[in-house]
Amino acid sequence: MRPGLLFRFLAFQNTLAATFALILAAAISVAFTDSALAQRIALVIGNGKYQSAGTLENPPKDSAAIAEKLRELDFKVTMAIDSDLRGMRASLQAFTEAASSAEIAVIFYAGHAIQVDGENYLIPVDAKIRSRDDLSPSAVRAGEIYESLLKARPQVTVLILDACRDNPFTKAVKAPAGLASGSASSAMLVKHPNSGGAIIGFAAAPGAVAYDGGAGNSPYTTALLQWIDRPGLELATMLRRVRSTVVELTRGAQVPWVEEALLREVYMHPSDPAAIAKLESGEKLQVALLDTMRALDNPEEKMAASEFYKRFTGNDQATHLVLGESAENQQNPDNAFATQALVWLSIRQSRDPEDFRKFLASYPEGPFALLAAARLERVEADRFKVASLTNKTGILIVGETSVTAVTPLPSEAMVPGASTDATKALQDAPAQPQLPAAKTAPVAGRAEAKVVRPEALGPAASQGQQVAALETDDQLEREAELGLSRDALSGVQMLLAASGNYSGAIDANFGPRTRGAIAAFQKSAGLADSGYLNRATLQGLTNQYARKALSGLTHASARAAVHLVAAVASRGPGARPITLRVAAMSRNDQVHAFWNNLAQDFEAAHPGYRVEITHQPDYEYKERLLSMLGSPTPPDIMHTWGGGHLEALRDAGFARDLTQEMSDGWAMEFRPGVLQSFTQDGRIYGVPSSVELVSLWTNKALLEKAGVKREQLATWDGFLRAVRQLRSAGIVPIAIGGRDRWQFQFLYGMLAEQIGGRDAFAKAYAGGSDGFIAQPFVVAGDRLRQLADLDPFQPDFLSVGEGDAGMLFSKGKAAMMVTGNWRLNTMRWNWPGGFDRMKNELMRLELPGTAHGVDGAATYGGADGYVINSKAPDMAVELLRVLASPAVQTRIAELADSVPSVSGADLGVSDPFVSEVADTLLRSSYHQLYYDQALGPEAGEVVNDVATRLATGQLGGKEAARQIDRAWQQALHERSDQPVPIKP
Numbered sequence: 001m002r003p004g005l006l007f008r009f010l011a012f013q014n015t016l017a018a019t020f021a022l023i024l025a026a027a028i029s030v031a032f033t034d035s036a037l038a039q040r041i042a043l044v045i046g047n048g049k050y051q052s053a054g055t056l057e058n059p060p061k062d063s064a065a066i067a068e069k070l071r072e073l074d075f076k077v078t079m080a081i082d083s084d085l086r087g088m089r090a091s092l093q094a095f096t097e098a099a100s101s102a103e104i105a106v107i108f109y110a111g112h113a114i115q116v117d118g119e120n121y122l123i124p125v126d127a128k129i130r131s132r133d134d135l136s137p138s139a140v141r142a143g144e145i146y147e148s149l150l151k152a153r154p155q156v157t158v159l160i161l162d163a164c165r166d167n168p169f170t171k172a173v174k175a176p177a178g179l180a181s182g183s184a185s186s187a188m189l190v191k192h193p194n195s196g197g198a199i200i201g202f203a204a205a206p207g208a209v210a211y212d213g214g215a216g217n218s219p220y221t222t223a224l225l226q227w228i229d230r231p232g233l234e235l236a237t238m239l240r241r242v243r244s245t246v247v248e249l250t251r252g253a254q255v256p257w258v259e260e261a262l263l264r265e266v267y268m269h270p271s272d273p274a275a276i277a278k279l280e281s282g283e284k285l286q287v288a289l290l291d292t293m294r295a296l297d298n299p300e301e302k303m304a305a306s307e308f309y310k311r312f313t314g315n316d317q318a319t320h321l322v323l324g325e326s327a328e329n330q331q332n333p334d335n336a337f338a339t340q341a342l343v344w345l346s347i348r349q350s351r352d353p354e355d356f357r358k359f360l361a362s363y364p365e366g367p368f369a370l371l372a373a374a375r376l377e378r379v380e381a382d383r384f385k386v387a388s389l390t391n392k393t394g395i396l397i398v399g400e401t402s403v404t405a406v407t408p409l410p411s412e413a414m415v416p417g418a419s420t421d422a423t424k425a426l427q428d429a430p431a432q433p434q435l436p437a438a439k440t441a442p443v444a445g446r447a448e449a450k451v452v453r454p455e456a457l458g459p460a461a462s463q464g465q466q467v468a469a470l471e472t473d474d475q476l477e478r479e480a481e482l483g484l485s486r487d488a489l490s491g492v493q494m495l496l497a498a499s500g501n502y503s504g505a506i507d508a509n510f511g512p513r514t515r516g517a518i519a520a521f522q523k524s525a526g527l528a529d530s531g532y533l534n535r536a537t538l539q540g541l542t543n544q545y546a547r548k549a550l551s552g553l554t555h556a557s558a559r560a561a562v563h564l565v566a567a568v569a570s571r572g573p574g575a576r577p578i579t580l581r582v583a584a585m586s587r588n589d590q591v592h593a594f595w596n597n598l599a600q601d602f603e604a605a606h607p608g609y610r611v612e613i614t615h616q617p618d619y620e621y622k623e624r625l626l627s628m629l630g631s632p633t634p635p636d637i638m639h640t641w642g643g644g645h646l647e648a649l650r651d652a653g654f655a656r657d658l659t660q661e662m663s664d665g666w667a668m669e670f671r672p673g674v675l676q677s678f679t680q681d682g683r684i685y686g687v688p689s690s691v692e693l694v695s696l697w698t699n700k701a702l703l704e705k706a707g708v709k710r711e712q713l714a715t716w717d718g719f720l721r722a723v724r725q726l727r728s729a730g731i732v733p734i735a736i737g738g739r740d741r742w743q744f745q746f747l748y749g750m751l752a753e754q755i756g757g758r759d760a761f762a763k764a765y766a767g768g769s770d771g772f773i774a775q776p777f778v779v780a781g782d783r784l785r786q787l788a789d790l791d792p793f794q795p796d797f798l799s800v801g802e803g804d805a806g807m808l809f810s811k812g813k814a815a816m817m818v819t820g821n822w823r824l825n826t827m828r829w830n831w832p833g834g835f836d837r838m839k840n841e842l843m844r845l846e847l848p849g850t851a852h853g854v855d856g857a858a859t860y861g862g863a864d865g866y867v868i869n870s871k872a873p874d875m876a877v878e879l880l881r882v883l884a885s886p887a888v889q890t891r892i893a894e895l896a897d898s899v900p901s902v903s904g905a906d907l908g909v910s911d912p913f914v915s916e917v918a919d920t921l922l923r924s925s926y927h928q929l930y931y932d933q934a935l936g937p938e939a940g941e942v943v944n945d946v947a948t949r950l951a952t953g954q955l956g957g958k959e960a961a962r963q964i965d966r967a968w969q970q971a972l973h974e975r976s977d978q979p980v981p982i983k984p
Contacts, residue, residue: 021401022378041154042075043095044964046123047111053169060164062221064615066108068226073269075106078298084126088140096148104196105154107145113163120161129339132173136681148200157873158200158235162210162220183805189223201239207256219246228268235266269738289313292665300367301348304341305668311925312672313760335923337367342557342922344368345668346904350565352887353379367929428920475532482533483573484565490704491561492533495541496521498549520684522814538569546607551602554855557601566607575608580872580879582613583628585637585864590895598970602882610980611877619958629654636872637880642677642863644930644936646686649867655685656868661877669886669902673927675935677863687884690892691927692820692862692916694746697827702731702815716783723792733792735814736951737802742932744947747787747819747847748929748960750860751780754849758858758926764965765934767972772965773958779850781957784950798952818847820861821917825897859924862933863901876884942967 042767046063060081060211067077076098080091095955099105112123116132123141129138203210203220211219216975223245227238235259243256289312293305329895348371356376360369416821484492491507496502501524502517517532525540546566553559563577580601586592592615599611616624621639628635638654639648649655667675678686696713703710703722706729712718726733737743738774752760758778764772781882794814797805799824802819802828809817810830817823831838866883868876882888889900890908899918902905906918921927932940945961949955 001152006377013206040073040075040104040106041095041102042070042077042098042106042108043072043080044077045080045083045088045090045107045109045111045122047082047123050123050125050127052128053112053123058221059162059216061215062110064109065217065225066110066221067227068230070106070108073229078967082125085124085138085140088124089124089144092140092145092148093984099149099154102152102154104156104158105149105152106158106160108160108162110162110218112169113161114173115138116167119175121163122163127169129169129173135173153195153293156262158266159200160191160224161201162203162224170753196264196266197260198465198648199235199239199262199266199737200259201242202257202259203254205255208255210254210388217531218627220256224257231269231271232267235268236260236262238268240811262748264487269344284537289663289667292650292663292668297315298371300341300371301344303337304345304368306670307338307341312675314926324903327760329972334877339919340366340368342671342903344371344667344907345909346902348375349665350375350886350904351382355886355904355907358720364515372813378391404738422686433904463848475530475534479533481573482535482538482568484533484568487557488560488564488568490558491563491565492538492541494517494549494553494558494562495545498545498552499524499541507889529686533833535572538565542566542569542607547604550604550607559600560610563603563608563610568970570608577608577610578873579610579612579633580637580876581633581635581637582611582879582883583621584613584627585618585639586895586896587614587617591615591892594891594895598882598888602879606875606878611879620942632849634871636869636876637883638869640686640865640867641929641933642686642688642865643934645865645933646678647680647936650680650685652927653870654867656870656877657683657685658687658868658877659683666881669928670715671886671901671903671921671924673859673921673924674863674901678865679925684745685866686865687880688863688865689884690864690896690898691901692822692864692923693752693859693899693920694818694820694861695917696818696847697809697823698845699809699812699814699815700843701841702726704813705729706731708815710843710845713845719848720786720790723787723790727791732794732808733790733816735809735817736793736797737800738793738798738803738951739800740802741944741948742930743802743805743818744784744951745930745932745944746860748780748784748947748950749928749944750847751783751849752776753858753860753928753930754847755779758928761928761934762975764968765967772968773961777961777964778957779945779962781955782948783849783957784947785953787958793951821899821914822897839912842913844913858926860928860930863927863932865901936971938968939964940973 014070023047034214036703041625044063044067046057046059046061050056063079063081067079070077078098093103093229095107098241104972109122112122112624114121114129114135116135119136120142121680122142123139125136127138129135145159149159196438201272203218206503217225220242223242226245227233227241230238239258243258248258280469281787289309293302296302296305296578343359343362348865349360350356353376356379360376361371363369486508489510490506493502493504493506493508493514495955496514496517497506499517499521501520503511504511504517515531518537519529521528521541522531522537525537525544527536527540530941542562542565546562549562553562560577560592567577569573584595592613597611599613602611603609612706614628625635625638628638629797633893634654640649640655646655671691672856674688674691678688680683698713700710703726706722706725708722708725712722723733756774761772762775764770764774764777768774794800794805794808800808805814805817806819806826807830808814809819810823810827827838827842828835831842853873866880884902886902889902889905892898893905893914895899895911895912898915899909899914903922903984906915906922909915909918928934931943934940936942943964946955946960950957950960
């Protein structure tokens with residue numbers, strides 16, 4: 001499965017469509033901000049190494065992080081770290097001169113401070129304060145800062161003091177804790193002409209103590225870093241959000257304070273309205289995950305969420321603040337806790353009792369056992385309430401956001417309470433002749449109702465007869481206004497049959513039996529029992545009985561009739577069902593049948609929505625997707641791979657930002673290492689559905705025959721020695737499909753990951769100074785060339801594909817193969833002696849890169865998944881939740897021999913080799929996507945070509961790395977229009 005596709009012409013069309021709007025927005029932004037960006041000045045002071053008061057760890061780090069963020073926002077920043085009194089005053093004087101008439105001037109201070117008699121003092125690192133008399137000569141008064149700002153007269157003044165830490169100086173001078181707000185008067189800074197006002201932010205309320213925090217940054221700086229660079233977020237609003245975040249981080253122990261005298265709206269990061277709207281649609285993923293963690297009440301679940309967060313983001317600084325004292329016990333959790341934690345997060349909101357039974361069977365004494373038992377009791381009680389809604393796949397879709405796998409019930413339970421005739425009508429409906437194709441909207445029942453208008457009754461008619469005739473005619477007119485076709489009228493009869501009120505023919509003719517059934521339903525629903533349709537009646541029928549009716553119907557025309565009724569009921573006259581189109585990639589007929597049933601079940605749970613799934617073979621999908629996206633009916637959900645393919649879809653406008661949807665805990669259902677492949681720029685644009693792990697698969701019997709021991713395969717030198725031993729014994733060391741060049745990329749990519757770890761690729765991908773010429777990539781190339789010099793592959797390796805190589809290894813004709821878990825099925829069918837012997841002889845290992853490896857928890861492989869078209873209806877999100885749910889992924893894994901991307905699905909894996917792969921991926925803190933996928937088609941092709949030439953002895957490590965770097969720099973150039981740097 002080697003994807004490679006850029007949607008350039010589609011992206012170009014989208015770009016053309018949006019060009020004028022972007023130019024206009026940019027012009028407005030530039031007109032407002034050009035002069036501002038040229039005069040944005042900041043002074044950042046961070047004092048931590050106090051000579052007579054101990055060391056504060058975080059202020060220097062806080063200041064460095066804030067300074068970097070301000071520079072990104074085009075501020076000219078002056079930094080003063082661990083400054084003595086002279087240095088602080090010198091910095092303040094230089095800042096005053098630079099800030100003269102600036103558009104916005106910012107001062108940020110982190111360190112010790114003290115209040116005495118309403119005046120605040122910022123403490124230099126050389127201060128020696130034994131009494132109040134030492135304050136003035138040893139510290140910087142806040143008044144000095146205000147005086148400097150008054151002299152400079154910037155248009156807008158921003159003063160931020162993360163300086164309320166509990167410190168030893170308060171005891172020496174007998175001063176209260178925290179700072180005072182009285183001396184910090186923002187009003188005094190707004191009286192000069194052209195002033196835009198001032199705002200002062202304190203890390204804590206007046207007289208209260210702020211926290212220095214644990215490893216990383218203080219709570220206040222942590223929150224400030226999360227919010228300060230939000231495009232289009234007004235300054236006062238930004239500081240209010242900082243306050244809210246700090247309150248949550250510290251559980252209310254610290255409440256930041258703001259004194260404001262702004263005379264206009266101020267933006268640290270101005271932006272056009274479109275960007276603001278996009279931002280407000282969802283928060284950055286890391287902030288959302290922290291919110292999810294804080295919302296958890298159970299301490300074990302909070303620690304589980306912390307484990308997910310650390311693995312997903314690669315840091316644990318923020319989790320320390322959320323967990324508080326519990327963080328000390330969670331710094332290095334054992335693998336047992338981590339495994340159980342991630343599986344529990346994946347299933348904790350499930351409505352399937354089997355999930356919790358499996359969990360308890362697997363972890364009966366674990367930290368989540370009590371939670372699982374309690375949840376099992378609740379879902380079993382709920383199961384009886386919804387059992388009648390179960391359908392043929394055994395997947396129970398409840399509401400719009402949950403999926404549960406349960407045992408299908410007998411068909412007669414589909415319509416509880418229905419008469420035998422009514423049930424038979426439902427079961428017979430699909431076998432009836434095709435429904436009439438008339439698309440006009442007749443007045444339902446006009447023919448057989450024999451309505452007599454009042455004037456036709458004659459002069460002898462009573463007043464009551466005339467009124468009844470008028471009411472009947474009005475009811476028919478209102479019914480006609482619904483615009484129901486004959487198909488829809490048949491759908492109404494099916495719904496009436498499902499309600500148990502109708503047992504007649506499904507023929508779209510509304511005679512006395514149909515009218516009586518309508519009246520009976522209306523009476524039971526508390527509606528006026530007129531016997532005529534109105535929208536309230538349609539809504540009641542579809543809300544109560546559409547699911548039951550659709551669960552019993554398989555004929556396409558019959559299902560379409562019910563959906564027509566549901567569409568009119570929910571969206572009004574003339575509405576048509578909405579079709580959700582899914583472009584999937586599969587050649588497995590069993591998977592196709594399962595998904596078809598799944599689609600019908602989803603439709604039953606969401607009347608008025610149709611699901612249309614097209615399955616493409618993997619070798620045709622890439623080409624067909626392009627034409628599908630350019631058609632009048634593009635897919636709403638489509639198969640993708642992470643990396644370049646996903647990025648191309650996103651840039652072309654075909655990948656919806658799912659960050660907001662993921663923030664409710666959905667993200668934590670997935671393996672953290674795999675979800676990274678669908679995350680770009682801090683936001684999630686896709687959902688993984690299956691994952692592939694590339695490993696070194698070995699035949700223990702052949703290794704033993706050549707005298708190779710397992711432990712020597714743990715190092716690169718030992719691995720090379722094993723290749724020589726196998727060659728000497730007349731055994732092919734490694735089977736490989738050289739015709740598929742991406743096979744060599746496995747070797748190169750895995751070596752680079754083992755040598756350089758997560759950071760090496762991240763820095764190169766970001767276009768750092770060394771890029772892909774960095775040492776790990778050069779060494780990886782040299783080692784692959786080393787291997788090639790030993791002639792490790794079968795004689796005809798360049799003329800066979802990966803499948804043929806897999807067959808060679810499976811039949812015992814080669815000792816090793818570097819491949820993914822997809823090849824296990826071939827091994828099972830072809831291993832000499834069958835599966836029992838295979839279980840004794842097959843062994844999975846990591847490809848050794850160094851003696852110990854840089855990141856033992858890193859894995860290498862693929863990650864398939866799905867994106868939602870940016871223009872798709874919101875219901876597509878609910879469908880994707882179903883397709884990516886643990887219940888569905890468990891079943892797909894059984895049918896297709898795949899490894900699920902959701903952690904909870906591991907409970908359903910029985911094959912020992914798949915189970916080992918799944919467990920390895922669950923423990924992985926970083927899953928490196930195939931290099932050729934991660935870098936996109938053009939650069940990825942260069943990776944494949946370079947790896948092939950390395951493996952065939954045509955290239956060295958330095959030149960290989962240079963060619964990859966040149967291709968990647970070109971790709972970055974095309975994205976940013978920056979010149980391609982020339983590197984030695």
